[in-house]
Amino acid sequence: MNASCRNWYPHVTVAAVVMDQGRLLLIEESIEGNLVLNQPAGHLEPGESLIEAVVRETLEESGWTIRPTDLIGIYQWKDDDQSNFIRFAFAAEPLSHDPTRALDQGIVRTLWMTPTELQATSARHRSREVWRAVADYLIGIRQPLDMLHYRS
Numbered sequence: 001m002n003a004s005c006r007n008w009y010p011h012v013t014v015a016a017v018v019m020d021q022g023r024l025l026l027i028e029e030s031i032e033g034n035l036v037l038n039q040p041a042g043h044l045e046p047g048e049s050l051i052e053a054v055v056r057e058t059l060e061e062s063g064w065t066i067r068p069t070d071l072i073g074i075y076q077w078k079d080d081d082q083s084n085f086i087r088f089a090f091a092a093e094p095l096s097h098d099p100t101r102a103l104d105q106g107i108v109r110t111l112w113m114t115p116t117e118l119q120a121t122s123a124r125h126r127s128r129e130v131w132r133a134v135a136d137y138l139i140g141i142r143q144p145l146d147m148l149h150y151r152s
Contacts, residue, residue, distance in 0.1 A: 015041035
């Protein structure tokens with residue numbers, strides 16, 4: 001192993017692509033003074049599975065309880081500041097909503113948009129992977145959740 005590999009710690013994140021009646025669940029959040037659009041998403045926390053993380057993040061950021069149904073894809077990229085990310089995007093069904101739930105800091109609001117509306121706002125996406133996961137979802141890319149294995 002070379003020295004540069006020893007210090008490589010990618011950010012592992014999850015994202016939920018939730019579609020209901022032709023609309024996608026999105027969040028609008030403030031990042032460094034800019035309002036950006038994203039799926040409910042966030043970092044994997046110590047001791048939790050990827051499935052637990054996407055359910056938790058969606059609830060914390062949108063107030064929606066979801067049921068993940070499939071893995072859409074795994075996306076890896078390097079951000080402008082050279083941070084490395086590995087993002088697991090899941091298809092999910094909405095189960096219930098708690099409109100009184102306080103949302104995570106920085107979340108301005110949740111909204112539902114059609115894929116066309118989302119695509120038209122690409123300049124406001126938090127990353128290119130926002131649309132990429134939706135595009136993959138729309139063409140039917142799905143992997144079964146039982147391909148993910150977790151052992152605590």
